[in-house]
Amino acid sequence: MALPSYTETRYRIWHYIYIAICTFVFFFLIAPLFVIFPLSFNAEEFLVFSEGMKNLDPDAFSLRWYKDMIYGTKNPWGLAAQNSFIIAIFATIGSIILGTLAALGLSSRHMPYKGIIMATLISPMIVPLIISGVAIFFFMAKVGLAATHTGIVLAHIILGTPFVVITVTATLSGFDHSVTRAAASLGSNPVNTFMKITLPLILPGVISGGLFAFVTSFDEVVVVLFLAGLENTTIPIQMWTGLREQLSPTILAVATCLIILSTLILISAELLRRRSERLRGINR
Amino acid sequence: MSSETKQILTTDGIPLEVSLKKAEKKNKIKAFLLVAPLLLFLIITYVFPIGEMFSRSIDDKMITNMLPKTFNEMEKWDGQELPPEEVFAAFYYDFKVLVEKQEHGKLGQRLNKEKNGFNSITKKLFRQVKRKKIDESIGIKEQIMAIHKRWRNVEYWQAIKRTAPPYTMAKYLKGMDMYYAADGSIVQVEEDRRIHRILWLRTLEIALLVTIFCFLMGYPIAHLLATLPMKYSNLLMICVLLPFWTSLLVRTASWMILLQQQGVVNDFFVMIGLVSDDSRPEMMYNKVGTYVAMTQILLPFMVLPLYSVMKTISPSLMRAGKSLGGTPFVAFWKVYFPLTIPGIGAGCLLVFILAIGYYITPALVGGASGTLISNQIAYHMKTTLDWSFASAMGLMLLTGVLVVYWIYNKLVGVDNIKLG
Numbered sequence: 001m002a003l004p005s006y007t008e009t010r011y012r013i014w015h016y017i018y019i020a021i022c023t024f025v026f027f028f029l030i031a032p033l034f035v036i037f038p039l040s041f042n043a044e045e046f047l048v049f050s051e052g053m054k055n056l057d058p059d060a061f062s063l064r065w066y067k068d069m070i071y072g073t074k075n076p077w078g079l080a081a082q083n084s085f086i087i088a089i090f091a092t093i094g095s096i097i098l099g100t101l102a103a104l105g106l107s108s109r110h111m112p113y114k115g116i117i118m119a120t121l122i123s124p125m126i127v128p129l130i131i132s133g134v135a136i137f138f139f140m141a142k143v144g145l146a147a148t149h150t151g152i153v154l155a156h157i158i159l160g161t162p163f164v165v166i167t168v169t170a171t172l173s174g175f176d177h178s179v180t181r182a183a184a185s186l187g188s189n190p191v192n193t194f195m196k197i198t199l200p201l202i203l204p205g206v207i208s209g210g211l212f213a214f215v216t217s218f219d220e221v222v223v224v225l226f227l228a229g230l231e232n233t234t235i236p237i238q239m240w241t242g243l244r245e246q247l248s249p250t251i252l253a254v255a256t257c258l259i260i261l262s263t264l265i266l267i268s269a270e271l272l273r274r275r276s277e278r279l280r281g282i283n284r
Numbered sequence: 285m286s287s288e289t290k291q292i293l294t295t296d297g298i299p300l301e302v303s304l305k306k307a308e309k310k311n312k313i314k315a316f317l318l319v320a321p322l323l324l325f326l327i328i329t330y331v332f333p334i335g336e337m338f339s340r341s342i343d344d345k346m347i348t349n350m351l352p353k354t355f356n357e358m359e360k361w362d363g364q365e366l367p368p369e370e371v372f373a374a375f376y377y378d379f380k381v382l383v384e385k386q387e388h389g390k391l392g393q394r395l396n397k398e399k400n401g402f403n404s405i406t407k408k409l410f411r412q413v414k415r416k417k418i419d420e421s422i423g424i425k426e427q428i429m430a431i432h433k434r435w436r437n438v439e440y441w442q443a444i445k446r447t448a449p450p451y452t453m454a455k456y457l458k459g460m461d462m463y464y465a466a467d468g469s470i471v472q473v474e475e476d477r478r479i480h481r482i483l484w485l486r487t488l489e490i491a492l493l494v495t496i497f498c499f500l501m502g503y504p505i506a507h508l509l510a511t512l513p514m515k516y517s518n519l520l521m522i523c524v525l526l527p528f529w530t531s532l533l534v535r536t537a538s539w540m541i542l543l544q545q546q547g548v549v550n551d552f553f554v555m556i557g558l559v560s561d562d563s564r565p566e567m568m569y570n571k572v573g574t575y576v577a578m579t580q581i582l583l584p585f586m587v588l589p590l591y592s593v594m595k596t597i598s599p600s601l602m603r604a605g606k607s608l609g610g611t612p613f614v615a616f617w618k619v620y621f622p623l624t625i626p627g628i629g630a631g632c633l634l635v636f637i638l639a640i641g642y643y644i645t646p647a648l649v650g651g652a653s654g655t656l657i658s659n660q661i662a663y664h665m666k667t668t669l670d671w672s673f674a675s676a677m678g679l680m681l682l683t684g685v686l687v688v689y690w691i692y693n694k695l696v697g698v699d700n701i702k703l704g
Binding site for chain 1: 308311312314315316317318319320321322323325326327328329330331332333334336337340501502504505508520522523524525526527529530531532533534535536537538539540541542544546547548551580583584612637640641642643644647648658661662665671674675678679681682685689693
C-alpha cells in the first residue's frame, strides 16, 4: 500500500491512521487465540502468567496439563472426545446426504416455491440456538431420544444441513448443466451421471459444507446442554462446565488442541475453495 | 379456429404445448423429490416442535380438566355477586374427585398463581373433605363459606372463573411484566419488579452496540483486505478466518483469561501506567466483558459479507471520482461507500440476528449485568422448569428475529449468504 509521491501530507496522515486502525483490529481478532498457547504450558495451577514465565525460566513451563488431559484420574476428556467425534462424524454424514440432495433440487430451475423452501431449510441457522434447543428438546423427549447419541446426532443434522445447502447451492450456481445432458445423451442413467459427472464437480462444495457441518456439531453446546445425559457428554459440555466451575489449566490444554484442529480445518477449507474455483473456471 | 390449425404436434401426435407442460411437471416433481427428504425431516423434527412450543406456551388445559363441573355451572353465573349454590356444589364434587386422585395440591398451586391465598384455603378445604366433615344432604355453599372467610370473597370465585378457558396469554404478559388483574384487565407489575423488560432492553442494547462495534471495526479491515494485492490479503484473511473456525468456547475462554483482574489486559494497563496495581478495574462479569468478547467473536460475520461486496467494486471507480476533481474523502463518500451498502446491510443484519440470541458468551463473561433474554429462557427451562414460560419468551424472541430475517431476505436474499 505504498502511497503515490504526490500525496498531500494530511492524506498521508489519514493513511497511517487507517493502517494503524487495521493493525489494531487484526491484532484484536487474532491475539486472544495466542494467549492460550503459552498458558497451557504453565507449571502452576493458576491461569495467569507467573513471574517465571515472564522471565522465560524453563522450570516455569511443563506439560503437566497435557498429561492430566490424557492420563488424569477420573478425567472426562477421553469419553467427551470420543462422543464428540462419533456424534460429529455421523451428523456430518447425515447433513451432507440430506443437504446435497436438497441443494440439487433447489438448483433446478423447475423447483416450485423456491424462496419459501430455501428460507425454511436455512432457518436453523438463523433461529437463535436457544429456541432451536428448546424445540428440539421437546421433540426428542416426546419420541424418547433425549439423552441418546441418536437424538444428539439428529439435532446436529438439523443445525448442520443449512451450511451444506448453502455451499453446495453456491457451487452449483456456476455448474454447466450441458455436461449432464451430454452424459444422458450418451446413454448414462441419472444415478450414474450423478456419481460420475456431477458429484466430482461439486465435491469441493460438498466437502466444505461438510466441514462446516462438522465444526458446527463439534463446537455445539446450547442444544447438547438440553439433550445430553451423563453418558453423552461432549468436549464443549466439558469446557462449558469447566469454565463455569473450576477453571483449571487442563481446559487450556484442550483449547490448544482445538485451535490446532481448527487450523487444520481452515487450511483444508481454503484449499477446497481454491480447487472449487478452479474447477468452476473462475480465475482471479 | 386459428389456434387449433396453428398448433404444433409432436411425433406421437400430442400437441407440443401439452407435451412440454407434462415434461415441465415431471421436472418439477423430480426437483421437489430431491428436496423432500430434508424438508420433511426439518418439518417433523424442527418446524412442528416450534409450533408445539406455541401450544405449550398458551396451554391452560390442566385446570380446565380438573374442574369440569364447576366451569359448566359457572357459565350461568354473571360473576358479579357470590356464585349460587350450584357452583359451590359443582366445585365441591370436582374437588372431591381431585382429592381421591391426590391432585388437589396441583389445583391449589395453579389457583395461587391466579390469586395469592388460594393455596392455604384449598388445603383447609382438603382437610374438611378428607375427614368427610361436609354434609352432602344440606346446602354446600354455607359449609364451604364457613371454612374460611376467603371462600366468602367474590374475588376468589372470579379468579376461578378466569381460569376456565383452556388457553391463556398469561405467560406472554408475564414476559412483558404484565398480568391479569382481578377484574380481568391487563395491568403492569410494580416499577421495581419489571425484570423482564430490563432484560429485553438490555438484549436489544447489547445486540445493537455489538453490531455497531463490529461495523466500525469490520469496515476498515474488509476494505484493506479487498484492496491489498492477493498475496498479502490471503495472509491477512487468515486472521479473520482462524477465529471464525475456532470453537466459540475456546475464544470465550481466552477472553476470560485476558480480562480477569490479574489478566494480561490489566497487566498491560498497569505497565503503561493507566491504572495502579491495586486498583485494577473489573472487566469481566459485567457488560464490558460481554461487549468485548461478543464483538471479537462476531466480527468475522461482518467482515466476510463486506469483503465479498467490496471485492466486486472496481478500483477505477475511485480513480475516476478523484480525476473528476473529488478529494479522496469525497470520492470515498460519494462513490465507494454507496456501493458497499448491500454488504453493510448483510453484515449488520447477520451480526444483529446472531447477537440477539446469544447465550454462551454472556453466561460466561457477562455476570449478572451481562445476561440476556436467552439466559433467562435457559434458566426457566433448567431451573424453574416453567417450560411454558420459557416457550413463550422463546417465541417472543423468535418473532423479533424473524422480522429481521424477513427484512434480510427482502434486502439481501438468503441465497446470497456467503461463507468463507
